[in-house]
Amino acid sequence: MFDHMGLGTADFQRSTAFYDAALAPLGVRQLYVVPKAFTNGVDVVGYGRERPMFWVSGDNATRGRLHVAFAAETRAQVDAFYDAALRAGGKDNGAPGLRPHYDPDYYGAFVLDPDGFNVEAVCRSPE
Numbered sequence: 001m002f003d004h005m006g007l008g009t010a011d012f013q014r015s016t017a018f019y020d021a022a023l024a025p026l027g028v029r030q031l032y033v034v035p036k037a038f039t040n041g042v043d044v045v046g047y048g049r050e051r052p053m054f055w056v057s058g059d060n061a062t063r064g065r066l067h068v069a070f071a072a073e074t075r076a077q078v079d080a081f082y083d084a085a086l087r088a089g090g091k092d093n094g095a096p097g098l099r100p101h102y103d104p105d106y107y108g109a110f111v112l113d114p115d116g117f118n119v120e121a122v123c124r125s126p127e
Contacts, residue, residue, distance in 0.1 A: 004052065006054070009062075010061040010114075014114045015113065015115065016056055018113055018114050019047060019113070021085070024084060026121060027073075029048075031051065034046070062115070062117070065118070066117040067117070067119075069121070070120065070121050077123065078108060078122065081109060090114075091112040092111060105125060106122060108120050108122040
């Protein structure tokens with residue numbers, strides 16, 4: 001249903017370092033840096049696997065609650081996401097594990113990013 005989403009950050013360098021590390025185990029990486037000539041000088045990058053779908057901006061920090069879940073192919077990827085996110089400065093918001101109240105095979109892990117947003121990796125495949 002969604003084509004892409006974006007968020008603004010309080011500290012672009014800190015946030016992109018976090019997302020670079022946390023999303024790498026999921027096969028998600030920076031795919032596009034928007035030339036500043038098109039952003040009025042604002043830092044903007046797009047993350048994805050094949051095309052940018054998750055955009056991070058260094059301007060107009062998003063406020064309020066935000067939860068974004070990234071799809072993982074395996075439970076091992078969820079575990080690796082969680083470990084990488086914590087090493088990159090994320091804060092634990094739910095260790096990897098089954099969440100059968102969502103779905104019998106829902107295996108997820110949750111961290112808070114540098115801006116306090118709830119970032120998740122989820123695998124829905126039985127292992």
